[in-house]
Amino acid sequence: xxxxxxxxxxxxxxxxxxxxxxxxxxxxxxxxxxxxxxxxxxxxxxxxxxxxxxxxxxxxxxxxxxxxxxxxxxxxxxxxxxxxxxxxxxxxxxxxxxxxxxxxxxxxxxxxxxxxxxxxxxxxxxxxxxxxxxxxxxxxxxxxxxxxxxxxxxxxxxxxxxxxxxxxxxxxxxxxxxxxxxxxxxxxxxxxxxxxxxxxxxxxxxxxxxxxxxxxxxxxxxxxxxxxxxxxxxxxxxxxxxxxxxxxxxxxxxxxxxxxxxxxxxxxxxxxxxxxxxxxxxxxxxxxxxxxxxxxxxxxxxxxxxxxxxxxxxxxxxxxxxxxxxxxxxxxxxxxxxxxxxxxxxxxxxxxxxxxxxxxxxxxxxxxxxxxxxxxxxxxxxxxxxxxxxxxxxxxxxxxxxxxxxxxxxxxxxxxxxxxxxxxxxxxx
Numbered sequence: 304x305x306x307x308x309x310x311x312x313x314x315x316x317x318x319x320x321x322x323x324x325x326x327x328x329x330x331x332x333x334x335x336x337x338x339x340x341x342x343x344x345x346x347x348x349x350x351x352x353x354x355x356x357x358x359x360x361x362x363x364x365x366x367x368x369x370x371x372x373x374x375x376x377x378x379x380x381x382x383x384x385x386x387x388x389x390x391x392x393x394x395x396x397x398x399x400x401x402x403x404x405x406x407x408x409x410x411x412x413x414x415x416x417x418x419x420x421x422x423x424x425x426x427x428x429x430x431x432x433x434x435x436x437x438x439x440x441x442x443x444x445x446x447x448x449x450x451x452x453x454x455x456x457x458x459x460x461x462x463x464x465x466x467x468x469x470x471x472x473x474x475x476x477x478x479x480x481x482x483x484x485x486x487x488x489x490x491x492x493x494x495x496x497x498x499x500x501x502x503x504x505x506x507x508x509x510x511x512x513x514x515x516x517x518x519x520x521x522x523x524x525x526x527x528x529x530x531x532x533x534x535x536x537x538x539x540x541x542x543x544x545x546x547x548x549x550x551x552x553x554x555x556x557x558x559x560x561x562x563x564x565x566x567x568x569x570x571x572x573x574x575x576x577x578x579x580x581x582x583x584x585x586x587x588x589x590x591x592x593x594x595x596x597x598x599x600x601x602x603x604x605x606x607x608x609x610x611x612x613x614x615x616x617x618x619x620x621x622x623x624x625x626x627x628x629x630x631x632x633x634x635x636x637x638x639x640x641x642x643x644x645x646x647x648x649x650x651x652x653x654x655x656x657x658x659x660x661x662x663x664x665x666x667x668x669x670x671x672x673x674x675x676x677x678x679x680x681x682x683x684x685x686x687x688x689x690x691x692x693x694x695x696x697x698x699x700x701x702x703x704x705x706x707x708x709x710x711x712x713x714x715x716x717x718x719x720x721x722x723x724x725x726x727x728x729x730x731x732x
Contacts, residue, residue: 310650317646321666324639326673328356328454329462331632336622337611348611350629352619353454354599358592359633360450361443363640364585367578370645431573436583438569442562443587447595449558452551455613459548461680463671463690467506468552470667470693473499473700475560483564491706495699502692507549509685577648664697 337348429435457465474496480486488496570580596616604614611618623629647663667690674680698704 313646313649317643317650318666318669320639320642320646321663322669322673324636324643325457325462325466325666325670327632327636327639329457329465329674329679331356331629331636332458334626334628334632336626336629350622350626351458352613352622353451353458354592354596354613355619355623355633356454356636357447357451358589358596359636360640361447361585361588361592363637364581364644365589366637366641367582367585367645370641371576371578371582428570428572428574431569431575435573436575437587438573439566439580439583440587440591442565442569443584444591445558445562445565446584447588447592449555449562452555452558456548456551456555459544460552462674463667463680463686464506464509464545464549465552466667466670467686467690467693468503468549469556470499470664470697471503471553472556472559472563473697475556476563477700479560479564480567484568491708492700494706495696498692498696498699502689502696503553505689505692506686507546509683509689512685578645581644581648664694667693 331350334350335347336350338346339348341347431438453465453469456468460468477488477492477496481488566580575583596614599614600616602614603609604612604616604618609615623633671686671690675682695704699706
């Protein structure tokens with residue numbers, strides 16, 4: 304009975320935490336940290352520390368260990384009585400009764416989706432322990448590269464364009480799955496990938512054609528004080544900034560797709576509870592990012608040319624510690640990214656990965672609405688078209704909508720289609 308209200312709460316919290324993460328990061332980019340008393344708002348210097356923001360993400364992911372510890376303590380000291388009532392039957396695996404185990408796992412997932420995200424399904428995979436855990440450093444490194452590039456790209460574009468451009472992820476995941484994991488995509492799935500690319504392209508064109516001065520952090524302060532001549536001169540570099548931002552975010556999806564493919568490759572062979580996967584990647588990502596920050600600071604950040612730049616660790620630490628707004632938003636970003644990963648894993652284990660991707664697509668719409676409400680961007684009809692194509696392509700790839708043409712489906716491929724699609728096709732006149 305608990306699942307009737309727990310699951311909607313999990314979905315809501317996943318959506319809210321995902322939206323908050325993007326908006327808080329953009330808000331942090333808009334905080335003035337130097338020359339804030341300058342008479343010309345164009346001279347204000349804002350918080351531009353994408354590497355530190357990457358570190359915040361990994362600290363949030365590492366916080367998943369706190370959840371694991373708290374729930375383990377709850378099970379050990381508070382829920383002892385539940386073991387005697389058959390609550391622990393999910394963790395009993397008999398080699399000669401796999402069907403019973405699977406049913407027990409599914410039953411437990413439906414009854415307690417929060418705890419299900421901590422379960423380890425014992426099958427023919429090897430238990431990941433000892434040095435084998437270090438393999439998770441590879442997807443963590445990909446996550447570092449992808450997240451840092453996206454954080455840099457977010458400096459140049461508005462939140463909705465940032466989130467929509469991330470839709471290109473499904474393209475690279477599909478291609479890498481075919482090349483490296485030897486997966487097989489059907490014709491309608493390739494059509495979905497082309498649709499996603501078209502949607503991302505339209506979003507990029509909308510950002511370049513329609514000049515949106517609100518994509519630049521200082522524009523919020525320049526609206527009333529900048530003269531018409533200054534606005535005219537700023538339009539050309541603004542379009543360039545938008546294109547650069549979109550290219551950076553799209554390029555980041557290559558690393559993110561690599562992360563997903565590597566994770567799938569590792570977890571097909573080795574078994575580890577999903578939330579612990581997030582926790583280990585958070586620890587590895589934190590360690591590698593910290594070492595990288597120190598090396599880049601010594602090589603670039605402390606030089607005259609690198610001062611106040613992305614790799615100036617001392618200046619970044621000063622900004623985080625001395626500006627209350629940055630400190631608060633940093634803590635909030637850690638909570639939001641940790642919560643997004645935890646709630647996302649719980650939704651995946653309780654429903655499906657397809658449902659999770661659908662909810663994540665809806666997150667784009669909420670980010671866009673909130674950005675418009677806050678005045679961070681202006682409404683563009685072309686952007687609506689791009690968003691609709693992204694949604695349709697994502698839904699089509701995940702099997703949530705029926706392929707548009709019968710020719711996309713070959714008779715022998717029907718077994719690879721989602722069950723609902725096969726049923727619909729067989730009942731077509």
